[in-house]
Amino acid sequence: MKEELAKAYDPKETEGKIYRLWEEGGGFQPRTKNSEQRTYAIHLPPPNITGSLHMGHALNATIADILIRYHRMKGDKTVWFPGTDHAGIATQNVVEKQLKKEGMSRWDLGREKFIEKVWEWKNKYGNIIIEQLKKLGASADWSRLRFTMDENYANWVKKAFIHYYEKGLIYRGKRIVSWCVACQTSLSDLEVEYKEESGKLWFIKYPIVAPTPRGRSDNYVIVATTRPETMLGDVAVAVNPKDKRYKNLIGKKILLPLQNREIPIIADDKIDMIFGTGAVKVTPAHDLLDAEIGERHKLEPIDIIDERGRMTAAAGEKFKGLKVAEAREKVVRELEEAGLLEKIEDYKHNVAICYRSGTVLEPLRSNQWFLRMVDHPQNPKSIRQSADKNQKLGTSLRDAVLNAVKSGKVKIIPENFEKILFSWLENIHDWCISRQIWWGHQLPVWFHEPKCIPKKGHESDVVKCKEMVVAVEKPQCEFCDAEFKQSEDVLDTWFSSALWPFAGLSEADLKDFYPSNVLITARDIINLWVGRMIFSGLEFQKAMPFPEVLIHATILTKEGKRMSKSLGTGIDPLGLIEKYGADATRFGIIWQTMGTQDIHWDEAAVQAGKKFANKLWNIARFSLMKIENSKFKIQKLKLQVKIQNNEDRKILQKLDEVKKIVEKNINSYEFGPALHALYDFIWHDFADKYIELVKDRQDEEADLVLQHALFSILKMLHPFMPFITESIYQKIGLEKKDLLMIESWVD
Numbered sequence: 001m002k003e004e005l006a007k008a009y010d011p012k013e014t015e016g017k018i019y020r021l022w023e024e025g026g027g028f029q030p031r032t033k034n035s036e037q038r039t040y041a042i043h044l045p046p047p048n049i050t051g052s053l054h055m056g057h058a059l060n061a062t063i064a065d066i067l068i069r070y071h072r073m074k075g076d077k078t079v080w081f082p083g084t085d086h087a088g089i090a091t092q093n094v095v096e097k098q099l100k101k102e103g104m105s106r107w108d109l110g111r112e113k114f115i116e117k118v119w120e121w122k123n124k125y126g127n128i129i130i131e132q133l134k135k136l137g138a139s140a141d142w143s144r145l146r147f148t149m150d151e152n153y154a155n156w157v158k159k160a161f162i163h164y165y166e167k168g169l170i171y172r173g174k175r176i177v178s179w180c181v182a183c184q185t186s187l188s189d190l191e192v193e194y195k196e197e198s199g200k201l202w203f204i205k206y207p208i209v210a211p212t213p214r215g216r217s218d219n220y221v222i223v224a225t226t227r228p229e230t231m232l233g234d235v236a237v238a239v240n241p242k243d244k245r246y247k248n249l250i251g252k253k254i255l256l257p258l259q260n261r262e263i264p265i266i267a268d269d270k271i272d273m274i275f276g277t278g279a280v281k282v283t284p285a286h287d288l289l290d291a292e293i294g295e296r297h298k299l300e301p302i303d304i305i306d307e308r309g310r311m312t313a314a315a316g317e318k319f320k321g322l323k324v325a326e327a328r329e330k331v332v333r334e335l336e337e338a339g340l341l342e343k344i345e346d347y348k349h350n351v352a353i354c355y356r357s358g359t360v361l362e363p364l365r366s367n368q369w370f371l372r373m374v375d376h377p378q379n380p381k382s383i384r385q386s387a388d389k390n391q392k393l394g395t396s397l398r399d400a401v402l403n404a405v406k407s408g409k410v411k412i413i414p415e416n417f418e419k420i421l422f423s424w425l426e427n428i429h430d431w432c433i434s435r436q437i438w439w440g441h442q443l444p445v446w447f448h449e450p451k452c453i454p455k456k457g458h459e460s461d462v463v464k465c466k467e468m469v470v471a472v473e474k475p476q477c478e479f480c481d482a483e484f485k486q487s488e489d490v491l492d493t494w495f496s497s498a499l500w501p502f503a504g505l506s507e508a509d510l511k512d513f514y515p516s517n518v519l520i521t522a523r524d525i526i527n528l529w530v531g532r533m534i535f536s537g538l539e540f541q542k543a544m545p546f547p548e549v550l551i552h553a554t555i556l557t558k559e560g561k562r563m564s565k566s567l568g569t570g571i572d573p574l575g576l577i578e579k580y581g582a583d584a585t586r587f588g589i590i591w592q593t594m595g596t597q598d599i600h601w602d603e604a605a606v607q608a609g610k611k612f613a614n615k616l617w618n619i620a621r622f623s624l625m626k627i628e629n630s631k632f633k634i635q636k637l638k639l640q641v642k643i644q645n646n647e648d649r650k651i652l653q654k655l656d657e658v659k660k661i662v663e664k665n666i667n668s669y670e671f672g673p674a675l676h677a678l679y680d681f682i683w684h685d686f687a688d689k690y691i692e693l694v695k696d697r698q699d700e701e702a703d704l705v706l707q708h709a710l711f712s713i714l715k716m717l718h719p720f721m722p723f724i725t726e727s728i729y730q731k732i733g734l735e736k737k738d739l740l741m742i743e744s745w746v747d
């Protein structure tokens with residue numbers, strides 16, 4: 001039966017139908033062919049359930065889909081594992097906003113009800129981004145869709161925590177964190193935003209305990225601060241040892257005003273001699289940098305601000321219970337009255353604020369859980385130095401990542417992004433993995449009720465009660481009837497994402513597809529995610545999770561600015577799909593992906609993609625009319641058949657060349673050049689020249705070559721433009737055919 005192609009290609013009319021055809025035909029599932037078959041697997045970086053598709057996702061998914069479709073056609077047992085991330089704080093935030101509209105907070109609901117609400121929300125909206133990926137043509141195996149809070153996945157998370165704990169790598173300690181008083185949680189660096197503030201710089205006179213004989217100027221050290229209230233928690237004044245002004249004062253003591261405590265003057269070469277007066281107050285409990293100074297000099301921190309943002313008893317009787325802002329006023333007033341305020345200057349500076357509530361963050365020490373990253377936290381050696389000198393690296397998680405990258409067990413492409421990873425590792429701190437929010441993986445940590453309830457006749461045993469147990473299931477006290485209560489903290493979302501290459505996979509999939517073949521990701525999460533997946537994979541699967549990490553380009557605006565929804569500079573890939581079709585959108589993205597250069601987005605490339613789709617459609621339409629469609633044969637053209645005609649020989653030769661270019665470029669992740677080569681061949685060599693030449697030929701050879709070339713073009717273009725190529729293929733009047741997406745690659 002002869003079926004003609006419609007006059008023009010209509011992506012809107014076609015794409016949905018084609019996608020259903022693929023899905024219903026089981027095209028996305030891995031196919032077993034034989035035991036020697038190679039496997040090919042990619043894991044989709046799990047987008048947040050709160051997410052919607054942006055250009056970065058679209059680029060990432062298009063690249064992955066090209067690789068997946070290519071390897072599938074090459075005959076590999078291929079699978080693309082999709083999934084979503086529960087995105088602790090982001091999701092909690094969205095649901096809380098919704099509650100707020102109803103005039104409620106999560107506290108009104110209580111933890112359990114609130115979590116139910118979040119699940120409701122997730123079930124309703126959490127897969128929007130998955131549907132969007134389908135619109136783009138992503139051929140992921142949706143029957144393997146995972147979620148980082150699935151039961152199976154959650155079990156892995158608990159297992160990982162317990163494993164690290166039992167190995168002595170997880171510990172509990174007081175650490176300075178960026179604390180949000182409004183959200184009552186500590187925030188990760190990623191969640192901290194900065195805002196410029198016109199503040200003040202207060203210059204405070206700190207009297208020296210034993211005045212030097214040189215006169216008045218030496219009776220004081222003047223320190224400058226943007227936060228005078230924190231002086232109540234000062235434990236030292238630090239100066240740079242090279243600073244001549246203070247040389248003679250090092251080792252002397254200060255009588256801390258208002259507190260009447262003696263504190264030392266110490267030397268630390270990290271002190272900036274230019275800032276303020278060159279002498280700085282050190283408040284290790286309430287400043288991240290001061291905490292480091294404090295650690296170096298073994299100074300005991302004094303907590304003067306609590307988690308509600310109020311002054312503690314350690315701040316002194318006069319200040320206890322005041323809010324930070326009130327304490328600031330009072331401290332300044334009292335210093336002024338005591339004649340200890342030298343001057344006040346206007347000062348513009350950046351303050352850290354909560355990404356969510358906009359509240360100014362309070363650095364303070366709270367009880368947190370940490371995953372140990374380095375062997376000797378007291379004495380972290382320079383990594384580059386130790387690696388360059390071939391010194392033996394330790395067995396810490398940090399060193400595991402370092403070893404893997406240095407030894408080439410994992411290759412980062414392009415190579416220069418290794419530097420980002422190295423500098424992160426060099427400056428790494430133990431990872432604070434606990435968060436004080438509700439949505440997430442609750443720690444498998446159980447606390448004994450404070451009060452023991454001894455069993456009859458066992459009153460003396462209660463001294464043996466364990467205060468804390470780390471276990472999957474709720475423990476029962478051996479010695480009394482008191483209950484264990486689970487820790488209210490949840491794990492940092494990255495703790496669960498770090499397990500993504502294996503957590504929740506079936507045994508069979510782990511056997512077949514671990515490690516995966518390549519991880520494709522954006523550069524901004526190299527540390528947060530890639531580094532952590534590497535040590536997790538080594539720790540739990542005893543093998544690298546992937547041999548290669550492809551860091552893709554960043555799509556910027558045409559002017560080279562960051563794309564951002566909130567700045568209004570973002571481009572919605574779904575808008576492009578709606579307007580031009582998914583193939584044209586993919587074409588436009590890949591067309592501009594040349595090397596590792598950031599892309600200065602130009603919609604003209606998508607328009608070119610649309611034109612190209614129409615051109616291809618016309619080529620196919622002509623070909624199918626010329627060769628009677630019913631005569632179209634699936635058997636591959638045997639190229640050993642003697643080709644008589646010179647122009648036939650030429651086009652077949654060109655076809656073979658372009659095939660090699662496409663393969664080489666896909667294998668080396670040069671997707672733009674692959675597409676450019678295909679485009680040039682199809683448009684210029686095939687359409688402009690060859691088709692013109694064969695138009696009036698009636699011989700069998702012409703038809704044979706034409707159909708072979710068309711078929712090859714459809715196959716090679718399929719990974720880039722899957723919908724239109726499949727759509728044309730489905731119109732070809734072959735006797736027996738399946739789906740183009742599972743056809744074998746051009747041979």
Ligand SMILES: [Zn+2]
Nearest residue numbers: 180183354357
């Ligand atoms: Zn907050």
Ligand SMILES: [Zn+2]
Nearest residue numbers: 465477480482
């Ligand atoms: Zn007990």
Ligand SMILES: [Zn+2]
Nearest residue numbers: 556560598600
């Ligand atoms: Zn640029």
